Amino acid sequence: MLIRDVETRLLPVRMKKDFRISYGTIDQMENVFIKLHTDTPFKGFGEASCIPFITGDTNESVIAAIDMLKADLIGQTVDPALIHDLMSRRLYANGTAKALVDMACYDALAKEADLPLHRYLGAQTDRLTTDVTIGIDSLDVSFETARAYYQEGFSIFKIKAENDADYSISLAKAIASLGDDVILRFDANQGWSADTLTRVLEGLEGYPVEYIEQPVDRKDFKGLKAARLISPIPIMADESVADLGDARNIIEGGMADLINLKLMKAGGIYPLLQIADYTQAKGITCGIGCMMESSLGLSAALAAALCHENIKEYDLDSALLVENTSVTGCSYYQGSSLIASEYPGLGLKEDLW
Numbered sequence: 293m294l295i296r297d298v299e300t301r302l303l304p305v306r307m308k309k310d311f312r313i314s315y316g317t318i319d320q321m322e323n324v325f326i327k328l329h330t331d332t333p334f335k336g337f338g339e340a341s342c343i344p345f346i347t348g349d350t351n352e353s354v355i356a357a358i359d360m361l362k363a364d365l366i367g368q369t370v371d372p373a374l375i376h377d378l379m380s381r382r383l384y385a386n387g388t389a390k391a392l393v394d395m396a397c398y399d400a401l402a403k404e405a406d407l408p409l410h411r412y413l414g415a416q417t418d419r420l421t422t423d424v425t426i427g428i429d430s431l432d433v434s435f436e437t438a439r440a441y442y443q444e445g446f447s448i449f450k451i452k453a454e455n456d457a458d459y460s461i462s463l464a465k466a467i468a469s470l471g472d473d474v475i476l477r478f479d480a481n482q483g484w485s486a487d488t489l490t491r492v493l494e495g496l497e498g499y500p501v502e503y504i505e506q507p508v509d510r511k512d513f514k515g516l517k518a519a520r521l522i523s524p525i526p527i528m529a530d531e532s533v534a535d536l537g538d539a540r541n542i543i544e545g546g547m548a549d550l551i552n553l554k555l556m557k558a559g560g561i562y563p564l565l566q567i568a569d570y571t572q573a574k575g576i577t578c579g580i581g582c583m584m585e586s587s588l589g590l591s592a593a594l595a596a597a598l599c600h601e602n603i604k605e606y607d608l609d610s611a612l613l614v615e616n617t618s619v620t621g622c623s624y625y626q627g628s629s630l631i632a633s634e635y636p637g638l639g640l641k642e643d644l645w
């Protein structure tokens with residue numbers, strides 16, 4: 293199967309609710325979508341979500357990067373290894389643009405094989421249990437949000453928290469009181485001081501906190517290692533790890549207990565699975581997260597999560613927060629279960645355009 297053409301398009305995504313993390317409010321209203329034409333009847337689609345303060349990518353930069361790569365992509369075999377080799381020789385970084393091309397390649401390949409993508413990749417199951425992220429708000433509003441999700445069947449809560457130990461401790465205690473099955477995770481998004489971390493650890497001793505994600509700046513490797521040394525709770529690296537080289541740096545430096553993977557950081561399914569292989573060989577478990585993809589882009593992350601046994605922590609909740617009304621047939625939620633579509637590829641029932 294050969295690539296015949298590549299198109300990108302901005303399509304609206306509707307935020308179902310405001311969402312704030314320690315770096316800023318996420319209020320984007322469009323994601324970038326791709327359509328990959330091949331020399332067969334099978335077309336590949338994909339969706340990228342840019343959060344510029346996390347990856348440095350913007351909708352405009354993704355479209356420009358794909359426009360730049362387009363002449364090289366046309367005529368190539370739809371083979372993820374070959375396509376990534378080509379993209380990385382032409383363009384450094386730009387993980388979001390590469391993830392978009394990667395996703396469309398896998399969508400087309402799985403459609404050609406007449407399999408849903410997770411089965412094309414060898415997954416044995418079609419669903420997983422995801423956490424739900426509680427964005428930053430007043431204590432009352434955040435707790436009410438968590439309570440509503442708990443009633444819908446969610447019991448794993450990822451708390452987004454600024455450099456505010458009192459808020460973090462109070463909210464965690466309130467959410468823990470919802471039930472014995474509650475599991476808590478924190479995501480500091482690079483925003484905590486050593487003092488906040490220490491106070492949170494002391495304040496929540498005995499509470500079911502599973503891990504603390506990216507307490508310090510992505511480049512503050514000393515700080516990350518120091519956090520790991522003082523914390524009895526596992527430390528997860530997120531923003532510090534985009535690609536395989538970053539994962540090596542963090543693991544060889546003993547800086548984290550867990551690594552969080554994202555398609556938009558890694559550059560797609562193919563490089564993300566390479567990181568999962570590497571971390572597995574090193575005995576370090578991975579989580580998988582997302583940006584603000586609607587159910588199309590999220591289906592790619594779900595397929596990657598289901599097919600690799602070293603990806604064990606799931607934070608795939610973006611389609612609870614955003615939706616694209618032209619996407620039909622892809623992954624969907626039943627309570628806290630995220631379930632893969634049974635349609636081929638990423639599951640689109642109808643071409644987006």
Ligand SMILES: [Mg+2]
Pocket residue numbers: 479481505506530531552581
């Ligand atoms: Mg994170």
